[in-house]
Amino acid sequence: DGGITQSPKYLFRKEGQNVTLSCEQNLNHDAMYWYRQDPGQGLRLIYYSQIVNDFQKGDIAEGYSVSREKKESFPLTVTSAQKNPTAFYLCASSLGQGDQPQHFGDGTRLSIL
Amino acid sequence: AQSVSQHNHHVILSEAASLELGCNYSYGGTVNLFWYVQYPGQHLQLLLKYFSGDPLVKGIKGFEAEFIKSKFSFNLRKPSVQWSDTAEYFCAVKVGGGYQKVTFGTGTKLQVIP
Numbered sequence: 434d435g436g437i438t439q440s441p442k443y444l445f446r447k448e449g450q451n452v453t454l455s456c457e458q459n460l461n462h463d464a465m466y467w468y469r470q471d472p473g474q475g476l477r478l479i480y481y482s483q484i485v486n487d488f489q490k491g492d493i494a495e496g497y498s499v500s501r502e503k504k505e506s507f508p509l510t511v512t513s514a515q516k517n518p519t520a521f522y523l524c525a526s527s528l529g530q531g532d533q534p535q536h537f538g539d540g541t542r543l544s545i546l
Numbered sequence: 547a548q549s550v551s552q553h554n555h556h557v558i559l560s561e562a563a564s565l566e567l568g569c570n571y572s573y574g575g576t577v578n579l580f581w582y583v584q585y586p587g588q589h590l591q592l593l594l595k596y597f598s599g600d601p602l603v604k605g606i607k608g609f610e611a612e613f614i615k616s617k618f619s620f621n622l623r624k625p626s627v628q629w630s631d632t633a634e635y636f637c638a639v640k641v642g643g644g645y646q647k648v649t650f651g652t653g654t655k656l657q658v659i660p
Contacts, residue, residue: 533648
Protein backbone atom coordinates (compact mmCIF):
# COMPACT_ATOMS: atom_id res chain seq x y z
CA ASP A 434 0.00 0.00 0.00
CA GLY A 435 1.18 3.52 -0.75
CA GLY A 436 1.64 5.94 2.05
CA ILE A 437 3.92 8.12 4.12
CA THR A 438 6.51 6.71 6.47
CA GLN A 439 7.88 8.86 9.23
CA SER A 440 10.77 7.81 11.43
CA PRO A 441 11.57 7.58 14.20
CA LYS A 442 8.29 7.47 16.09
CA TYR A 443 9.93 8.94 19.20
CA LEU A 444 13.02 11.11 19.30
CA PHE A 445 14.93 12.74 22.11
CA ARG A 446 17.15 15.75 21.67
CA LYS A 447 19.88 17.02 23.90
CA GLU A 448 20.49 20.73 24.37
CA GLY A 449 22.45 22.21 21.47
CA GLN A 450 21.91 19.20 19.24
CA ASN A 451 20.45 19.09 15.75
CA VAL A 452 18.12 16.19 14.97
CA THR A 453 16.62 15.07 11.68
CA LEU A 454 13.16 13.63 11.21
CA SER A 455 12.64 11.40 8.21
CA CYS A 456 9.64 11.49 5.88
CA GLU A 457 9.36 9.16 2.89
CA GLN A 458 6.40 8.72 0.53
CA ASN A 459 5.76 6.17 -2.21
CA LEU A 460 2.67 7.86 -3.58
CA ASN A 461 4.47 9.72 -6.36
CA HIS A 462 3.11 12.95 -4.92
CA ASP A 463 4.67 16.24 -5.97
CA ALA A 464 4.00 18.27 -2.83
CA MET A 465 5.12 17.51 0.71
CA TYR A 466 4.60 19.34 3.98
CA TRP A 467 5.80 19.44 7.56
CA TYR A 468 3.44 20.41 10.35
CA ARG A 469 3.95 20.84 14.04
CA GLN A 470 1.12 19.92 16.41
CA ASP A 471 0.99 21.30 19.93
CA PRO A 472 -1.86 20.75 22.40
CA GLY A 473 -4.64 23.25 21.77
CA GLN A 474 -2.95 24.79 18.72
CA GLY A 475 -3.92 22.56 15.83
CA LEU A 476 -1.44 21.97 13.03
CA ARG A 477 0.98 24.72 12.10
CA LEU A 478 2.92 24.66 8.85
CA ILE A 479 6.70 24.60 9.16
CA TYR A 480 7.88 24.09 5.58
CA TYR A 481 6.42 22.85 2.35
CA SER A 482 7.79 21.70 -0.97
CA GLN A 483 5.83 21.78 -4.18
CA ILE A 484 8.44 20.04 -6.29
CA VAL A 485 11.88 18.50 -6.08
CA ASN A 486 14.69 20.93 -5.24
CA ASP A 487 12.23 23.59 -4.15
CA PHE A 488 10.76 24.43 -0.76
CA GLN A 489 9.21 27.40 1.04
CA LYS A 490 8.88 28.51 4.63
CA GLY A 491 5.57 28.08 6.35
CA ASP A 492 4.29 29.97 9.38
CA ILE A 493 6.85 28.76 11.92
CA ALA A 494 10.04 27.97 9.97
CA GLU A 495 12.51 29.54 12.41
CA GLY A 496 14.82 26.94 13.90
CA TYR A 497 14.02 24.34 11.24
CA SER A 498 15.53 23.38 7.91
CA VAL A 499 14.51 21.00 5.12
CA SER A 500 15.77 19.56 1.86
CA ARG A 501 14.00 18.01 -1.12
CA GLU A 502 16.65 16.27 -3.16
CA LYS A 503 14.36 13.40 -4.12
CA LYS A 504 10.66 13.38 -4.87
CA GLU A 505 9.94 10.73 -2.27
CA SER A 506 11.91 12.25 0.60
CA PHE A 507 11.46 15.44 2.63
CA PRO A 508 13.56 15.34 5.82
CA LEU A 509 13.14 17.97 8.52
CA THR A 510 16.06 19.09 10.70
CA VAL A 511 15.27 20.62 14.05
CA THR A 512 18.25 22.80 14.81
CA SER A 513 19.60 24.00 18.13
CA ALA A 514 18.13 27.40 17.26
CA GLN A 515 14.64 26.00 17.84
CA LYS A 516 14.21 26.81 21.52
CA ASN A 517 10.97 24.95 22.06
CA PRO A 518 11.17 21.83 19.90
CA THR A 519 9.08 19.52 22.08
CA ALA A 520 6.07 18.71 19.89
CA PHE A 521 4.44 16.20 17.62
CA TYR A 522 5.60 16.52 14.00
CA LEU A 523 3.47 15.42 11.07
CA CYS A 524 4.55 14.98 7.47
CA ALA A 525 1.97 15.15 4.69
CA SER A 526 1.80 15.01 0.91
CA SER A 527 -0.53 15.90 -1.93
CA LEU A 528 -0.63 14.82 -5.55
CA GLY A 529 -0.48 18.24 -7.14
CA GLN A 530 1.06 21.50 -6.14
CA GLY A 531 -2.30 23.21 -5.61
CA ASP A 532 -3.95 20.40 -3.68
CA GLN A 533 -4.66 20.30 0.02
CA PRO A 534 -2.67 17.77 2.12
CA GLN A 535 -4.12 14.37 1.28
CA HIS A 536 -1.99 11.83 3.09
CA PHE A 537 -0.39 12.09 6.49
CA GLY A 538 2.26 10.05 8.23
CA ASP A 539 2.06 8.60 11.74
CA GLY A 540 4.09 11.44 13.17
CA THR A 541 7.25 11.79 15.25
CA ARG A 542 7.13 12.89 18.86
CA LEU A 543 10.21 14.93 19.75
CA SER A 544 11.19 15.56 23.35
CA ILE A 545 14.05 17.36 25.06
CA LEU A 546 16.35 15.45 27.39
CA ALA B 547 -3.78 36.07 7.16
CA GLN B 548 -6.62 33.62 7.38
CA SER B 549 -7.51 31.91 10.63
CA VAL B 550 -9.84 29.10 11.63
CA SER B 551 -11.76 28.81 14.88
CA GLN B 552 -13.21 25.66 16.34
CA HIS B 553 -15.00 26.66 19.49
CA ASN B 554 -15.78 23.18 20.79
CA HIS B 555 -12.62 21.57 22.09
CA HIS B 556 -14.20 18.46 23.55
CA VAL B 557 -17.66 17.10 22.79
CA ILE B 558 -19.25 14.09 24.45
CA LEU B 559 -22.35 12.53 22.91
CA SER B 560 -24.36 9.38 23.35
CA GLU B 561 -24.81 7.07 20.38
CA ALA B 562 -27.64 8.12 18.05
CA ALA B 563 -27.36 11.76 19.11
CA SER B 564 -27.00 14.38 16.41
CA LEU B 565 -23.67 16.10 15.93
CA GLU B 566 -22.76 19.59 14.89
CA LEU B 567 -19.19 20.85 15.20
CA GLY B 568 -18.62 24.52 14.64
CA CYS B 569 -16.00 25.99 12.32
CA ASN B 570 -15.56 29.65 11.50
CA TYR B 571 -12.90 31.23 9.35
CA SER B 572 -11.71 34.75 8.87
CA TYR B 573 -11.23 35.71 5.24
CA GLY B 574 -13.54 37.57 2.94
CA GLY B 575 -12.50 36.18 -0.41
CA THR B 576 -12.65 32.83 -2.13
CA VAL B 577 -11.91 29.92 0.15
CA ASN B 578 -11.61 26.18 -0.04
CA LEU B 579 -12.76 24.45 3.13
CA PHE B 580 -11.96 21.04 4.58
CA TRP B 581 -12.72 18.77 7.46
CA TYR B 582 -10.11 16.22 8.47
CA VAL B 583 -10.55 13.41 10.97
CA GLN B 584 -8.10 11.43 13.04
CA TYR B 585 -9.43 8.20 14.50
CA PRO B 586 -7.55 6.76 17.48
CA GLY B 587 -4.33 5.15 16.31
CA GLN B 588 -4.83 6.15 12.69
CA HIS B 589 -3.53 8.75 10.28
CA LEU B 590 -5.17 12.10 9.83
CA GLN B 591 -7.45 11.81 6.79
CA LEU B 592 -9.66 14.04 4.70
CA LEU B 593 -13.35 13.74 5.61
CA LEU B 594 -14.84 16.18 3.11
CA LYS B 595 -14.06 19.32 1.18
CA TYR B 596 -15.75 22.32 -0.35
CA PHE B 597 -14.33 24.09 -3.39
CA SER B 598 -17.36 25.58 -5.12
CA GLY B 599 -20.94 24.82 -6.14
CA ASP B 600 -23.48 23.26 -3.79
CA PRO B 601 -22.73 24.61 -0.32
CA LEU B 602 -23.92 21.37 1.27
CA VAL B 603 -21.09 18.90 0.98
CA LYS B 604 -21.37 15.22 1.75
CA GLY B 605 -18.39 13.23 2.93
CA ILE B 606 -17.60 9.74 4.06
CA LYS B 607 -19.42 7.85 6.82
CA GLY B 608 -22.57 9.96 6.66
CA PHE B 609 -20.93 13.28 7.50
CA GLU B 610 -21.90 16.50 5.81
CA ALA B 611 -20.91 20.13 6.10
CA GLU B 612 -22.61 23.32 5.04
CA PHE B 613 -20.75 26.35 3.78
CA ILE B 614 -22.54 29.54 4.83
CA LYS B 615 -20.63 32.39 3.28
CA SER B 616 -22.50 35.13 5.13
CA LYS B 617 -21.55 33.54 8.45
CA PHE B 618 -18.01 32.53 7.44
CA SER B 619 -18.89 29.08 8.69
CA PHE B 620 -18.41 25.48 7.61
CA ASN B 621 -20.03 23.39 10.33
CA LEU B 622 -19.77 19.61 10.32
CA ARG B 623 -22.91 17.58 10.93
CA LYS B 624 -24.06 14.01 11.29
CA PRO B 625 -27.67 13.10 12.13
CA SER B 626 -26.84 10.09 14.29
CA VAL B 627 -23.38 9.40 15.65
CA GLN B 628 -21.90 6.00 16.34
CA TRP B 629 -19.27 4.91 18.81
CA SER B 630 -16.88 4.50 15.87
CA ASP B 631 -17.10 8.26 15.22
CA THR B 632 -14.98 8.87 18.30
CA ALA B 633 -12.06 10.85 16.91
CA GLU B 634 -10.50 14.28 16.65
CA TYR B 635 -11.89 16.54 13.94
CA PHE B 636 -10.01 19.42 12.34
CA CYS B 637 -11.44 22.16 10.19
CA ALA B 638 -9.10 23.76 7.65
CA VAL B 639 -9.20 26.57 5.12
CA LYS B 640 -7.24 27.40 2.01
CA VAL B 641 -7.46 30.87 0.55
CA GLY B 642 -7.77 31.30 -3.19
CA GLY B 643 -6.57 29.06 -5.97
CA GLY B 644 -3.24 27.60 -6.93
CA TYR B 645 -0.85 26.82 -4.17
CA GLN B 646 -1.79 28.54 -0.95
CA LYS B 647 -1.15 27.11 2.46
CA VAL B 648 -3.87 25.32 4.35
CA THR B 649 -4.58 26.69 7.81
CA PHE B 650 -5.92 24.26 10.39
CA GLY B 651 -8.14 24.85 13.37
CA THR B 652 -7.24 23.63 16.84
CA GLY B 653 -9.38 20.51 16.58
CA THR B 654 -12.39 19.10 18.39
CA LYS B 655 -12.22 15.82 20.24
CA LEU B 656 -15.46 13.90 19.91
CA GLN B 657 -16.21 11.12 22.34
CA VAL B 658 -19.25 8.97 21.63
CA ILE B 659 -20.54 6.96 24.54
CA PRO B 660 -22.24 3.63 23.72
